[in-house]
Amino acid sequence: MNIAKVVVDVPASQTNRIFDYKIPENFQGSVKKGMRVIVPFGPRKIMGFVLELTNHSDFDRLRFIDDLMDVTPVLTEELINLGKWLSEETLSYYISAFQVMLPQVLKAKYKKELQRLTEEELPEILEIIFANRDVIPYEEFVSRDGSFYHLQKAIDQGLIEVSYQVHSRETFKKETMIAPNRESFLLDEELANLPKQAIKQAEILSYFIEHPQAILQKELLSLLDTSRSSLKVLLERKLLREYKEEVYRNPYKEDKYPKTTPLQLTEQQENSIKPILSTIEKKSHQVFLLHGVTGSGKTEVYLQSIQEVIKKGKEAIVLVPEIALTPQMVERFKGRFGSEVAVLHSALSAGEKFDEWRKIQRKQVKVVVGARSAIFAPLENIGIIIIDEEHETSYKQEDHPRYHARDVAIFRGEQHNCPVVLGSATPALESFARAQKGVYQLLTISKRMNNAVMPKVKLVDMREELHAGNRTMFSRQLMKDIEERLKRKEQMVLFLNRRGYSTFVMCRDCGHVIECPHCDITLTYHRSKNSLKCHYCGHEDDMPTKCPSCESDTIRFFGTGTQKVEEALNKLMPEARVIRMDVDTTTRKGSHEKLLNQFANHEADILLGTQMIAKGLDFPNVTLVGVLAADALLNLPDFRAAEKTFQLLTQVSGRAGRHLLPGEVVVQTYTPEHYSVQLASEYDYDSFFQKEMEIRKTFQYPPYFFLTLITVSHPNQVKVIEVTKTITKLLNKHLSSQTRILGPTPSALTRIKDRYRYQCMIKYKNEPNQRKVIKKVLSFYQKEIQKNDLLISVDLQPYQLM
Numbered sequence: 173m174n175i176a177k178v179v180v181d182v183p184a185s186q187t188n189r190i191f192d193y194k195i196p197e198n199f200q201g202s203v204k205k206g207m208r209v210i211v212p213f214g215p216r217k218i219m220g221f222v223l224e225l226t227n228h229s230d231f232d233r234l235r236f237i238d239d240l241m242d243v244t245p246v247l248t249e250e251l252i253n254l255g256k257w258l259s260e261e262t263l264s265y266y267i268s269a270f271q272v273m274l275p276q277v278l279k280a281k282y283k284k285e286l287q288r289l290t291e292e293e294l295p296e297i298l299e300i301i302f303a304n305r306d307v308i309p310y311e312e313f314v315s316r317d318g319s320f321y322h323l324q325k326a327i328d329q330g331l332i333e334v335s336y337q338v339h340s341r342e343t344f345k346k347e348t349m350i351a352p353n354r355e356s357f358l359l360d361e362e363l364a365n366l367p368k369q370a371i372k373q374a375e376i377l378s379y380f381i382e383h384p385q386a387i388l389q390k391e392l393l394s395l396l397d398t399s400r401s402s403l404k405v406l407l408e409r410k411l412l413r414e415y416k417e418e419v420y421r422n423p424y425k426e427d428k429y430p431k432t433t434p435l436q437l438t439e440q441q442e443n444s445i446k447p448i449l450s451t452i453e454k455k456s457h458q459v460f461l462l463h464g465v466t467g468s469g470k471t472e473v474y475l476q477s478i479q480e481v482i483k484k485g486k487e488a489i490v491l492v493p494e495i496a497l498t499p500q501m502v503e504r505f506k507g508r509f510g511s512e513v514a515v516l517h518s519a520l521s522a523g524e525k526f527d528e529w530r531k532i533q534r535k536q537v538k539v540v541v542g543a544r545s546a547i548f549a550p551l552e553n554i555g556i557i558i559i560d561e562e563h564e565t566s567y568k569q570e571d572h573p574r575y576h577a578r579d580v581a582i583f584r585g586e587q588h589n590c591p592v593v594l595g596s597a598t599p600a601l602e603s604f605a606r607a608q609k610g611v612y613q614l615l616t617i618s619k620r621m622n623n624a625v626m627p628k629v630k631l632v633d634m635r636e637e638l639h640a641g642n643r644t645m646f647s648r649q650l651m652k653d654i655e656e657r658l659k660r661k662e663q664m665v666l667f668l669n670r671r672g673y674s675t676f677v678m679c680r681d682c683g684h685v686i687e688c689p690h691c692d693i694t695l696t697y698h699r700s701k702n703s704l705k706c707h708y709c710g711h712e713d714d715m716p717t718k719c720p721s722c723e724s725d726t727i728r729f730f731g732t733g734t735q736k737v738e739e740a741l742n743k744l745m746p747e748a749r750v751i752r753m754d755v756d757t758t759t760r761k762g763s764h765e766k767l768l769n770q771f772a773n774h775e776a777d778i779l780l781g782t783q784m785i786a787k788g789l790d791f792p793n794v795t796l797v798g799v800l801a802a803d804a805l806l807n808l809p810d811f812r813a814a815e816k817t818f819q820l821l822t823q824v825s826g827r828a829g830r831h832l833l834p835g836e837v838v839v840q841t842y843t844p845e846h847y848s849v850q851l852a853s854e855y856d857y858d859s860f861f862q863k864e865m866e867i868r869k870t871f872q873y874p875p876y877f878f879l880t881l882i883t884v885s886h887p888n889q890v891k892v893i894e895v896t897k898t899i900t901k902l903l904n905k906h907l908s909s910q911t912r913i914l915g916p917t918p919s920a921l922t923r924i925k926d927r928y929r930y931q932c933m934i935k936y937k938n939e940p941n942q943r944k945v946i947k948k949v950l951s952f953y954q955k956e957i958q959k960n961d962l963l964i965s966v967d968l969q970p971y972q973l974m
């Protein structure tokens with residue numbers, strides 16, 4: 173094979189294909205599918221992935237591969253196919269689909285430079301930026317607002333050249349090892365001959381006489397409580413030797429986790445695991461939806477299924493939401509499977525992540541636990557894929573390629589003929605609908621462990637608090653309950669949702685929220701025009717001065733932050749010890765773990781936080797959960813708002829009373845009558861599902877209809893509107909007549925970083941031509957996208973509609 177088919181690292185539609193390169197003599201045999209190579213491309217050198225090897229090309233005058241970046245392939249055959257599928261599925265470039273599967277350090281970095289090729293005078297603006305230098309970094313040109321027009325012209329005239337240098341950021345960590353350099357009996361002799369005062373040297377020699385294996389230098393020094401100087405003498409005398417060895421950075425020390433053994437399953441757990449085990453036995457593919465209430469022991473079902481898979485010599489992938497990837501979660505897997513587990517977590521440094529990834533690649537682990545991107549783990553013999561909290565929207569990547577981990581899991585499950593288990597106490601509507609149709613097999617655990625009851629939920633109507641003269645953010649009920657727990661020395665979790673801050677308008681008097689008359693969606697406040705807009709259909713209203721429902725003038729935006737809540741708590745209850753957990757207090761590495769440990773050790777009474785405390789936490793002493801503002805989520809301009817509210821309230825409530833002490837939940841809301849608040853307080857998923865499905869049907873939302881969101885952005889507003897209009901027209905013309913095209917409408921975030929954003933939405937039931945039509949639209953605008961700073965993004969399964 174002397175020709176390699178390569179996908180190059182140029183994300184553009186003209187280059188989104190496979191290029192042929194000749195393999196130079198000295199690399200023949202070494203180049204393998206799935207390796208990264210450096211290839212010449214136009215005047216530059218860039219990275220590419222080898223997808224195939226062949227002896228034949230339809231082109232002549234092929235160029236040669238310049239260099240190899242890998243010794244072993246970074247993509248397996250299966251991942252190569254997965255990448256092709258992914259790029260087709262999400263309408264993204266091949267190169268983005270392959271890049272997303274690899275750890276950060278393997279993404280080649282280029283240094284782009286501008287090189288002056290002439291002594292001739294350049295346009296003044298360029299002369300100023302070059303400032304008598306021959307080469308300048310490209311970023312400098314960009315950061316100084318250089319004119320692209322003049323740059324392009326100068327490049328065309330051959331005055332300036334763009335050059336690229338590829339850097340790989342791979343890093344291996346090396347550590348010093350110390351080992352004996354003589355047989356034990358010789359060391360023994362030396363020991364006898366040591367001068368009496370060389371106590372430390374004697375200790376070191378004795379150590380190696382007993383343990384003739386190599387040891388990390390730093391470990392040895394700390395073990396014997398000695399310094400490098402005593403060691404040095406022995407090294408100089410060649411009694412010991414030292415060398416560097418590559419070690420893995422291991423952020424999770426195995427011995428930190430107490431070993432656990434499988435628990436005797438309850439009857440419901442048993443009934444759920446049986447079909448999974450039988451699928452493993454039969455080596456067949458099946459998607460299961462494990463619907464188990466909070467605290468019902470879903471994790472134990474996962475653990476024992478994985479155990480079976482390992483017994484069969486196969487491997488497992490477990491996805492958990494980023495925010496649930498807490499030390500507690502890691503402990504449960506490490507505790508059962510020890511060093512067979514690799515953890516891929518965004519809080520790890522790039523180097524640590526790379527090390528975990530290499531353990532997987534070298535087949536040194538059997539179980540991969542991680543957030544979304546762990547679905548691409550390069551395992552070759554997968555026996556089960558598990559997605560915990562499958563309803564979490566963080567499984568959808570909101571950047572190219574816009575994939576959903578659930579879809580990737582099912583695709584890989586088919587390839588490997590293995591089960592995929594989706595677990596949740598509140599499955600996504602889409603998933604539950606599929607289970608009802610029999611596409612997924614439904615497994616149910618309806619009881620909590622030890623038959624513990626679900627905590628009782630008290631709904632507090634905040635309108636009444638206002639009428640009673642209470643203007644604080646804590647209802648009288650919540651205050652009373654908090655004080656009780658403080659007395660009893662029990663712990664509490666207070667939850668505040670901060671997303672949706674200040675975008676919707678609500679009457680504090682009657683709880684009325686202003687909605688679009690056409691879409692059953694909250695209208696979004698636009699400050700610039702002091703108006704309200706529907707960002708689905710474009711409907712617009714003036715910002716009212718009086719509540720349209722009760723005429724009160726207390727109508728305004730909604731929202732408050734955790735910091736404010738903390739201050740208020742400190743004022744009202746100075747004796748309560750509060751730990752605040754939000755993005756601000758958890759940015760530092762390890763801070764998340766530290767705060768949770770403090771709470772576990774009862775160094776605080778109240779854990780106050782955002783989303784990140786809603787999931788996965790299991791603290792026995794927590795008996796009260798307070799939700800400060802259930803409405804914040806309910807009124808997001810998103811057709812999934814009710815679903816998200818139901819899920820979140822259920823999850824948060826699930827944190828209380830998980831063990832011996834019974835739990836209670838207080839939910840503060842301005843709309844206690846809303847069905848998602850009501851049904852969540854009764855833990856009635858089935859009724860919620862029925863009700864929500866009816867609404868989705870009426871308003872033609874998923875899962876009855878599919879949505880595609882196209883967002884256009886450009887610095888010039890007129891331009892954006894014009895392009896979005898044209899796209900809407902083109903779509904209307906080429907898609908089937910039952911399909912509805914909504915828009916153009918300004919996006920909820922209409923201007924980001926000085927770029928205007930407009931969107932249109934495709935609502936359809938069956939549209940086999942959609943991808944083809946959208947591709948045509950994109951290629952129609954290709955030139956403008958490249959030259960004119962136009963951006964068009966396509967999301968075929970949108971979750972963020974902002």
Ligand SMILES: Nc1ncnc2c1ncn2[C@@H]1O[C@H](COP(=O)(O)OP(=O)(O)OP(=O)(O)O)[C@@H](O)[C@H]1O
Pocket residue numbers: 435436437438441464465466467468469470471472597621788790826
């Ligand atoms: N068969 C069993 N026997 C005894 N205890 C069990 C058993 N299965 C699980 N448990 C314990 O019950 C508790 C709750 O289980 P677990 O956290 O797995 O539930 P879950 O369904 O994953 O809950 P959540 O969705 O709230 O995270 C844990 O402390 C777990 O160790």
Ligand SMILES: [Zn+2]
Pocket residue numbers: 688689690691692693706707708709710711
């Ligand atoms: Zn509307």
Ligand SMILES: [Zn+2]
Pocket residue numbers: 679680681682683684719720721722723724
């Ligand atoms: Zn009102």
